[in-house]
Amino acid sequence: MTEAPFQFFTLHVLRTTRISPSFVRVTFGGEDIPRLASAGRDQRVKLFFPRPGQDAPVLPGPEDGHWWPAWRALDPAVRGIMRTYTVRELRRESQELDIDFAVHELSPGCDEGPATRWALNASPGDRVGTLAPIHEENDGYDFRPPEGADWILLTGDESALPALAGNLESLPPGVPARVWITLQHAADRCALPTRADARVTWLVREESAPAAEDAIRAADDLPQGTPYAWIAGESATVRAVRRHLVRERGYDRRAVKFTGYWRRGTSEDVLLVTGEDA
Known part of the structure; x- marks a missing residue:
């Protein structure tokens, strides 16, 4: 067996x-x-x-x-x-x-x-x-940058912070990475060890930071070349960021991995019963 x-x-x-x-x-x-x-x-x-x-x-x-x-x-x-x-x-x-x-x-x-x-x-x-x-x-992990990806885009909220940390730790030396992390409290910022050429932007709600979608839309200095994006966190935010990357920036949808870790106003118990994804 x-x-x-x-x-x-x-x-x-x-x-x-x-x-x-x-x-x-x-x-x-x-x-x-x-x-x-x-x-x-x-x-x-x-x-x-x-x-x-x-x-x-x-x-x-x-x-x-x-x-x-x-x-x-x-x-x-x-x-x-x-x-x-x-x-x-x-x-x-x-x-x-x-x-x-x-x-x-x-x-x-x-x-x-x-x-x-x-x-x-x-x-x-x-x-x-x-x-x-x-x-x-x-099959219990999703961060799989393909060969040929020139740089990495990562974004998520508190629920995704442990995964973001693991993704950054896994990157090879020197690969460009641009990261947006949404948190409630400034004190939740933490060290994110990585060998990548990573630039991390913390979006702190208590400091009236913009939403992740707006912050990424405003970014005008992203690396050149073929991107690979990983997006996780609250499902509505995840979908909004994905739409921006695919529709407005023209990213290949196959190079944008997105996962709703939770849904505002809905518990995981309800999603399990209905069989829906977050």
Whole structure:
């Protein structure tokens, strides 16, 4: 039998770090972490959180076959709460996995934001499940600049910041990269190590910065040659930036990778039930 490329694993919290006003880094441990793989870049995994009253999430068993219909078949009131996150760093030798959670403060009694609530209250020993790749080459990442791309355009918001950081880290030395990152707080700015010739523009909402689409439209000094663009974050913003690049700047639509990580006014639970993309 062929081994499934993505498998379920159990993780436990080792420590949490509030790295900025809008981000909590959770470092997970687990004896199976050496089996996990990551392509770096915008490598995504599924995390499954326990529901109130549970000490671990309810997941499909290994005998249940394909994970998606097996998870959907579980009682929605019992099954683990599923969210998608980017691997910030995988350290197999020390059996550690870092996930950066973009969090927002929740009002008392609010039922929304179960992942934010979990991350803000996570303690050592808390358990979650993950569906993660076991091969470095897998279909769980999207940042794939083709041969022949002369320069890279990246843009996203808080939800995409861990992926943006991974994409920049993966670029070869000297490749031109132009980056726009939308944040709520100036204190959420962070170091973005890269060997690329990267120019990063931070668009901070509390400083009345323009929207990403407007900032990119106003850019008149972009590199020459064939671009490759990667856009992620709130879905309406992602679509607006893509339309600008394809319709107004004439970029080849095949060279513009776009992903809606979330949709304003809609929870991921609703999107999962309806089968829609963000």
